[in-house]
Amino acid sequence: MTVPGIASPPPVGALMVDTRHDDRAGEFRGVSGPYWSLRPLGGGLEWEADPGTVRSATPIERLRAENARCNARSRGDVL
Template sequence: MVDTGRADRVGEFRGVAGPYWSLRPMTGGTEWEAEPARVRPPTPAERIGAENARCNARSRGDVL
């Protein structure tokens, strides 16, 4: 998902936390809360970029 309220940050949907959606960076890290009205599905290019970043992080041995 893309959080337009945070400079189009891409993250995985993790669940609902009250009135917000919890998203987590594709490369691992701390979840953040996003307003559902400011979240949209990623474009194909955004999805490929996020998946590529995840693969690169995994190849470096980063904890996802």
């Protein structure tokens, strides 16, 4: 599903950044009505983001998110 005036959703698993929530990075999980569902790489609850405030992650943001995932896994957190 696409929202008028908004680009089509990225593939599931793409790392995106929600600029409305302090540049919070999350993995794209799917479309929920007019919103995109994102989930932190290090585990945690999904949140809904306005597609107009979401962008692809930069290389440094990808590195930070992967590092957070590795740290969570080493602590034994549920991912």
